[in-house]
Amino acid sequence: MPGTREGGLNAAATNKERYGKSYYKRIGALGGLKSTGSGFRANPELASLAGKLGGLRSKRGDKPGVPMSEETKQQIAKLEKQLAELKESIRNDRQKAQG
DSSP, X not given: OTTSXXXXXXXHHHHHHHHOTTHHHHHHHHHHHTOOOOGGGGOHHHHHHHHHHHHHHTOSOSSTTOXXXXXXXXXXXXXXXXXXXXXXXHHHHHHHHHO
């Protein structure tokens, strides 16, 4: 039964029986409290650029080997450059803050 939906439901029932009905609420809250606020949450601009870049790259066509348009290639190059500049700026800011 391990690795199945039924096994997961049984494990959840056992955990709730052993540790109380609010078990998953408590462990979820602990995870939220330990969050350091890093990653995309700390820099929405970085998240936006990364999402745009991923979206453009995913629109290459329905079939493998379908060539990308020149316009899309130019947009990707522009976003990659912006992303690199932003990452460098973040790195510099961190170095200034450390020392």
